[in-house]
Amino acid sequence: MTKNFYHEILAEDKDTNARAGILHTPHGTINTPTFMPVGTQATVKTLDQENLRQTNSQIILGNAYHLYLRPGHKLIDRAGGLHNFMNWQQPILTDSGGFQVFSLKDLNSVEEEGVTFRSHLDGSTHLFSPETVMEIEHDIGADIIMAFDECTPFPCEYQYAKQSMEMTLRWATRCKRQHEILNEKRIHRSPQALFGIVQGSIFPDLRIHCANNLASMDFPGYAIGGLAVGEPRDNMMEIIAETTPHMPAKKPRYLMGVGLPHDMVEAVGLGIDMFDCVVPTRNARNGTAFTKHGRLRLKNAVHSEDNQPIDENCRCKTCQTYSRSYLRHLFQTGEYLALHLTSFHNIFFYNQIMHEARDAIIAGDFKCWQNQFLTSYKDR
Amino acid sequence: MTKNFYHEILAEDKDTNARAGILHTPHGTINTPTFMPVGTQATVKTLDQENLRQTNSQIILGNAYHLYLRPGHKLIDRAGGLHNFMNWQQPILTDSGGFQVFSLKDLNSVEEEGVTFRSHLDGSTHLFSPETVMEIEHDIGADIIMAFDECTPFPCEYQYAKQSMEMTLRWATRCKRQHEILNEKRIHRSPQALFGIVQGSIFPDLRIHCANNLASMDFPGYAIGGLAVGEPRDNMMEIIAETTPHMPAKKPRYLMGVGLPHDMVEAVGLGIDMFDCVVPTRNARNGTAFTKHGRLRLKNAVHSEDNQPIDENCRCKTCQTYSRSYLRHLFQTGEYLALHLTSFHNIFFYNQIMHEARDAIIAGDFKCWQNQFLTSYKDR
Numbered sequence: 135m136t137k138n139f140y141h142e143i144l145a146e147d148k149d150t151n152a153r154a155g156i157l158h159t160p161h162g163t164i165n166t167p168t169f170m171p172v173g174t175q176a177t178v179k180t181l182d183q184e185n186l187r188q189t190n191s192q193i194i195l196g197n198a199y200h201l202y203l204r205p206g207h208k209l210i211d212r213a214g215g216l217h218n219f220m221n222w223q224q225p226i227l228t229d230s231g232g233f234q235v236f237s238l239k240d241l242n243s244v245e246e247e248g249v250t251f252r253s254h255l256d257g258s259t260h261l262f263s264p265e266t267v268m269e270i271e272h273d274i275g276a277d278i279i280m281a282f283d284e285c286t287p288f289p290c291e292y293q294y295a296k297q298s299m300e301m302t303l304r305w306a307t308r309c310k311r312q313h314e315i316l317n318e319k320r321i322h323r324s325p326q327a328l329f330g331i332v333q334g335s336i337f338p339d340l341r342i343h344c345a346n347n348l349a350s351m352d353f354p355g356y357a358i359g360g361l362a363v364g365e366p367r368d369n370m371m372e373i374i375a376e377t378t379p380h381m382p383a384k385k386p387r388y389l390m391g392v393g394l395p396h397d398m399v400e401a402v403g404l405g406i407d408m409f410d411c412v413v414p415t416r417n418a419r420n421g422t423a424f425t426k427h428g429r430l431r432l433k434n435a436v437h438s439e440d441n442q443p444i445d446e447n448c449r450c451k452t453c454q455t456y457s458r459s460y461l462r463h464l465f466q467t468g469e470y471l472a473l474h475l476t477s478f479h480n481i482f483f484y485n486q487i488m489h490e491a492r493d494a495i496i497a498g499d500f501k502c503w504q505n506q507f508l509t510s511y512k513d514r
Numbered sequence: 515m516t517k518n519f520y521h522e523i524l525a526e527d528k529d530t531n532a533r534a535g536i537l538h539t540p541h542g543t544i545n546t547p548t549f550m551p552v553g554t555q556a557t558v559k560t561l562d563q564e565n566l567r568q569t570n571s572q573i574i575l576g577n578a579y580h581l582y583l584r585p586g587h588k589l590i591d592r593a594g595g596l597h598n599f600m601n602w603q604q605p606i607l608t609d610s611g612g613f614q615v616f617s618l619k620d621l622n623s624v625e626e627e628g629v630t631f632r633s634h635l636d637g638s639t640h641l642f643s644p645e646t647v648m649e650i651e652h653d654i655g656a657d658i659i660m661a662f663d664e665c666t667p668f669p670c671e672y673q674y675a676k677q678s679m680e681m682t683l684r685w686a687t688r689c690k691r692q693h694e695i696l697n698e699k700r701i702h703r704s705p706q707a708l709f710g711i712v713q714g715s716i717f718p719d720l721r722i723h724c725a726n727n728l729a730s731m732d733f734p735g736y737a738i739g740g741l742a743v744g745e746p747r748d749n750m751m752e753i754i755a756e757t758t759p760h761m762p763a764k765k766p767r768y769l770m771g772v773g774l775p776h777d778m779v780e781a782v783g784l785g786i787d788m789f790d791c792v793v794p795t796r797n798a799r800n801g802t803a804f805t806k807h808g809r810l811r812l813k814n815a816v817h818s819e820d821n822q823p824i825d826e827n828c829r830c831k832t833c834q835t836y837s838r839s840y841l842r843h844l845f846q847t848g849e850y851l852a853l854h855l856t857s858f859h860n861i862f863f864y865n866q867i868m869h870e871a872r873d874a875i876i877a878g879d880f881k882c883w884q885n886q887f888l889t890s891y892k893d894r
Contacts, residue, residue: 180851182854184616209819210818213821220836221836221840352707439592455563455601460599463555463584463599466584467584470559470560470850470853470854471559
């Protein structure tokens with residue numbers, strides 16, 4: 135067991151695979167299921183660290199690729215790690231950068247050793263390998279760090295997906311080995327938990343093979359990667375349902391890059407404990423607020439004199455203080471405050487969904503709560 | 515006396531013309547001297563209304579020209595006025611739009627009746643006259659509203675400045691008359707105080723003539739307009755020094771569009787009670803923080819690993835929480851949070867200057883405090 139890191143499961147739903155728990159980390163506990171706001175570049179866009187607490191955010195996500203480029207992992211290490219650099223003393227998870235480097239257009243080559251790519255900032259050439267990524271993630275110093283994996287695109291041929299998944303497994307072994315070497319060298323720093331990532335595109339047999347092999351390597355947590363990359367929603371849900379039974383029940387399960395509110399609510403029922411997604415912040419900046427009834431497009435003319443808040447039942451700062459009419463005006467005039475207030479609401483709302491799901495699991499009526507949520511929420 | 519509106523002078527400095535007081539308004543009191551953050555479009559850029567209180571802002575400024583175009587003064591009126599529209603229940607002042615319309619490139623014509631101009635948004639043609647501007651400012655509903663004046667550019671010929679100042683005086687009479695008519699019609703709304711504006715470019719005799727004539731019209735407050743438009747700093751200070759003795763001592767004196775920290779500190783000594791300026795927010799967005807020692811350019815490489823706050827003695831959220839290194843990273847990566855955190859600090863700092871000046875006036879050692887401030891502050 136990684137020091138100071140374990141998942142305490144408090145309740146398991148009788149009707150579904152949902153569970154409620156407490157994830158213990160060196161920077162505090164996280165009630166699960168949980169949503170992790172995305173703070174790519176050491177900031178969750180438009181929110182300060184006090185706002186993160188005000189939105190009930192328990193853990194945030196940083197990105198190894200972006201932080202490696204700016205301000206640089208060595209600078210972050212010299213500042214005492216990302217917690218100190220950004221002064222967020224609660225849990226942090228870093229993504230390995232796999233998703234980012236495989237998304238780059240100037241990806242040079244993928245080989246057994248690693249990935250050579252060009253920076254999106256200045257075109258300079260870099261190598262990410264399991265070993266270099268572990269060094270970067272250790273320097274950043276998050277509580278949870280992700281293994282370096284190949285994130286396959288959609289669609290993806292079966293043979294490519296199989297070979298890629300097998301390489302991801304070999305990379306997971308190398309990540310674990312390097313992580314252990316670095317742990318020895320860096321005993322003065324806060325311990326970190328390395329999660330393995332299940333790949334295999336939309337092929338259940340590949341996913342199951344990958345999950346079983348990772349399970350045998352005894353990681354403190356496991357993620358499902360390579361979903362929400364363009365595949366139909368039914369495929370995504372099928373893969374989650376097929377994969378989670380092969381992910382160790384006592385360890386936290388993290389569904390990467392998902393998702394929309396109804397996706398998360400469905401996935402909790404399939405046994406997922408952790409989520410991250412840029413949707414609540416990115417869509418906020420485009421003028422979309424999320425509510426229990428679906429999306430609210432604040433720029434629409436219908437809101438020009440609408441004195442209601444985004445959601446009259448929401449207890450967030452934005453809904454307690456400002457009208458849709460005012461928010462629409464801020465979007466119309468291109469004011470920064472529009473982005474902040476809508477991001478604040480969306481993150482609060484995402485955390486609220488997880489909070490309600492957790493309460494329902496503990497109360498033993500998750501299925502009922504889930505049905506109500508999915509009936510009310512129309513994603514259009 | 516305008517209902518619910520008067521300036522209570524608590525202390526007058528023995529060595530200078532500085533005064534400390536309390537400006538009473540229908541939406542609460544304001545300790546003077548005071549700085550008013552500029553909220554052109556119903557928001558002080560990057561700060562929410564809670565942040566305004568956290569930075570000790572007592573009154574904010576809105577702009578009749580911008581609010582007339584978007585969202586429209588009639589919409590604001592239907593929302594119950596600007597206080598309700600933006601949910602800021604503390605004092606508000608609106609500028610008349612004179613400065614904006616005279617700054618427009620597509621200014622069509624200036625005539626005795628008013629100014630015909632084209633909107634900077636869509637090129638549509640509009641007329642601003644003393645009467646229409648009073649209607650707009652009444653609909654917006656600020657506690658303090660400014661007369662419609664001609665703001666002369668710099669440099670400006672004596673003859674033009676004289677004729678313009680005389681028209682500004684005639685417009686002031688028309689504003690006052692229309693204000694009184696509207697007051698009768700709108701007794702259900704919060705009362706508003708109309709301030710006269712002294713013009714006259716950099717010519718002391720014109721300024722004195724204008725001030726004396728406005729004083730005889732018995733406005734509840736007076737402003738000096740048309741400064742900080744490009745004239746040398748010595749000219750500006752000379753005009754302030756020549757004009758304030760002719761502005762009624764018992765009424766608040768407002769120096770429009772000024773300024774930099776040392777300008778404000780010097781002008782307080784000349785008898786000014788109120789200031790507004792976009793500098794603390796605009797310069798923040800360009801990466802400039804203000805401190806007692808002058809400007810700090812946060813983008814500079816020297817701050818890349820500087821773990822100090824902007825100002826170690828500042829009690830604002832930004833300085834209590836974040837390092838220059840982190841702020842520089844946020845600017846380098848184009849993150850919104852950089853703009854917010856630096857604006858927050860700058861507004862806090864501007865309010866802090868006014869707070870310290872006021873304490874010094876009340877304590878009877880303003881001259882000493884002023885000398886210390888001006889010795890420490892290097893504007894470069």
